[in-house]
Amino acid sequence: MLKKKAIELNxxxxxxxxxxxxxxxxxxLLGGAVAGIHSMTDEHFGISVxxxxxxxxxxxxxxSAGPKMDIVLDEDGQQTGFLACTVEE
Numbered sequence: 001m002l003k004k005k006a007i008e009l010n011x012x013x014x015x016x017x018x019x020x021x022x023x024x025x026x027x028x029l030l031g032g033a034v035a036g037i038h039s040m041t042d043e044h045f046g047i048s049v050x051x052x053x054x055x056x057x058x059x060x061x062x063x064s065a066g067p068k069m070d071i072v073l074d075e076d077g078q079q080t081g082f083l084a085c086t087v088e089e
Contacts, residue, residue, distance in 0.1 A: 002017065003017060027055075030051060030052065030054075030055035030057060031055050031056070033052070033055060033057040034057060034058065035052070035057050035058040035059070035060055036048065036049070036051075036052030036057045036058070036059055036060065037060045037061075038052075038059065038060070038061040038062065038067060039061075039062050040062060041062050041064055041065075042062075042064045042065040043062070043064075043065050043066055043067070044065055044066050045065075045066040045070070045071075046061060046065070046066045046067045046071055049061050049066075049067050049071050049072065049081070050071060052081075053071070053080065053081070058081055058082070059071070059072055059080070059081035059082070060081065060082045060084065061081065061082070061083055061084075062083070062084070062085065063083035063084055063085045063089070064085070067083065068083055
């Protein structure tokens, strides 16, 4: 459904989908990422958000639970990522 949506939005040339990748490939993909999106509501932790940050990618996470309370926090007065609940945010 996501691939169809990318075609519908005319962004399929700018989007890549990867599934069931090896750990080595995952590290490579994260190392080349600019940002990572984590949209699950009320996830108690959010390890993928931590993985984005460890790889140097900007986390964009749902403004709830673990990402909000424990992960995407200001560090020494600097923003470490973005939190949102709506598309507009």
